[in-house]
Amino acid sequence: MNIRGWAAKIVLPLLVAMFCFAGTSELFSKSHAPTSLTFEAQAQDSLHPSTESGSSADEDSERGVAIFQATFAGISLASILILMASGLSIIFGLMGVINMAHGEFMMLGAFSCYVVNMAFKQFFPPQIFDFYWFVAIPVAFLVCAAIGAMCEALIIWRLYGRQLDSMLATWGIGLILIQAVRLTFGDTVALTPPSWFEGGWEITAGIVLPWNRIFIIAYSALCLGVLYWIIHHTRFGRILRATMQNREMASALGVNTKVIDRATFALGAGLAGLAGCAVVLVDKLNPQMGQGYIVDSFLVVVAGGVGKLFGIVVAGLGLGFLTKYLEPFLQAVYGKVFVLLAIVALIRWRPNGIFANRGRLAND
């Protein structure tokens, strides 16, 4: 690893983090000058409803609470995005396919969770009901991986190298999956989350960290750890990386790249299924749920650099923090606009993401 690579990997995220922190402490501070923009004024009112009465120590602790909560919320948001983006990124990195159906694979994972949930309600004693979620994780992974492999075998492999066509095809697959699920389950299903995930951990008065979010962060970290191990410490991972770097050479050395493609697509879809299991704990469950996540996942992939696990983690956290630090001031709607502008600026500055390939690997 050369010095430049390390510099990019460590210094850049640090800079980004410092920038975020400096920006937010500035924003969170009370000396914020009043502006003519109503949404900022409103946000201030809502964040500091009792400005007159608070002493400076109160203000400090209040600010601390706000920053702490925004940080937790940012990590929580990021953990879901990272999980989604990782699958998207390996598929894009290996096959150059922009998988528009990725959100739908997540939705399939969520519905697998729902099916397991219903099965437990029906066939198992209520004492062990809460464990359904752990059964649902492998089920969701396998279902999504199987359907992913099927799609790859039937449609997608024919379109390798035709980026626009494969994009359209995967979008169509997504629509088919949405409608198939809608016809099977309908739009009105509700899932009972395990009872452990209710409520939260009250650190101090006023700060409650919901259990489900804490759990999702741990779950996401674990999944990423396993994925990292697969990619960097198994034979399959080595072949995968080899194929990603130079398909012809890998093929010449006896790697059956078609099998690798199929397995990778299945792995990516399976990762989306794992994300689905996490999403149902905090979000709604319906056939269209995947579409709410696909855009943000793409942003993470684009910002992080294609096929870079580490880049995705940094970009996911960056996006999560940016969104959550800005939301108290700009509200959700304007916050979103600002985040998208920031991504545009980033792409202008680094067209291939924060962690773009360099040297010989850069040109493709």
Next chain:
Amino acid sequence: MKNALSLIAVLSLFVVIGWDQSGARAADDVVKIGVLHSLTGTMAISETSLRDAVLMAVDEINSKGGVLGKKIEPVIVDPASNWDLFAEKAKELLQRDKVAVVFGCWTSVSRKSVLPVFEANNGLLFYPVQYEGEEMSKNIFYTGATPNQQLLPAAKYLMGPEGGNKKKFYLLGTDYVFPRTANKILKAYLLASGIPEANIVEEYTPFGHADYQTIVAKIKKFGQNGDAAVLSTINGDSNVPFYKEFANQGLTAHDIPIMAFSVAEDELRSMETKSLVGHLAAWNYFQSIDTPANKDFVARFKDYAVRKNLPGGASRVTDDPIEAAYFGVYVWKAAVEKAHSFDVDKVRDAVYGLEFDAPGGAKKMHAQSIAALPGIALGNHHTYKPVYIGKIQSDGQFQIIWHSDGLVEPEPYSKYVNPDADKIYERTVLSWYGK
């Protein structure tokens, strides 16, 4: 061969004539109506139930002999949650199918898109959903609530002793026309009721917003003294993550009640109700209204869903828009019978002041003549309705905890945002008559 051919030609001629005659005969004893609800796309989840309610009413009317001796023939079109398509389909219904009346629309944007079509073709639309007001068309009858029949009584309830004497209000909505206008009216009303501006927060989220961590944290801080309430116009499936986050951050309906204006029984079907129990909603009808007429209606709706093999079957529920869509058909029938005609102008006059029994109880249509147009029947095209506030139960139903004294007069133009609300009515009806 030639003979055979001419035989076929003659036979087919007979068939065509026969067809035509049967068609002509059919046209004589049926009356066509249009059903304009999205059956696909984002709004399908809500609008499909309204189509079912309208078709059930049609079924009932037909089995009792129809209207003025004619069977109703519904023409069902699917505008697919696409606002432009709404206008196209409305035009098709009015010009090609020549329907006598149309029942349809849910979102305000779809109604705004068909409004010019109905006015240009002098059609008639029954619109069954509560909305933000600020509209009054000669060609639309509004069977849902106006702001003063839903939003304002709910806010008033929360400020009163029964609602916990709330002093601070968090107006939270999805970013589109209904929440924006509703909150404008609510804010004006709260200010007029003596709530200081600093105690009112207005906030919006994009459609499909799923991450409510920051907002719930803000609400929690906002309401830490126990004197705050949330007035929610959050639309559709964003409600699921919102209520989940609310409960998981340790907030209950006891600390900070959420008063919802867009969550009804049909929406609760797709939510895990555990985190919602105890929160409130304001409507003009609940399935739990305890009268024989309503129980019969609920049973008939479930039975209809089972018989027609609709998704959900016996687990289907009724709610406010379903009731409004259903009784809209009966209002039209009663008006046609009163007018002895299907003619739009005559039916319109007959609707004014019409009193009728809906599943949720007796209601009536607005009527008010003005001095400048003596002897002409007029009304603001909206419906007198009762107001109910319900508490969400674990079975997805509402326990009614408050109701208005009798029917509340509809005010499409809220006086809190239109200082000249009274004059708008007169100005509008005069414009209908070219004055």
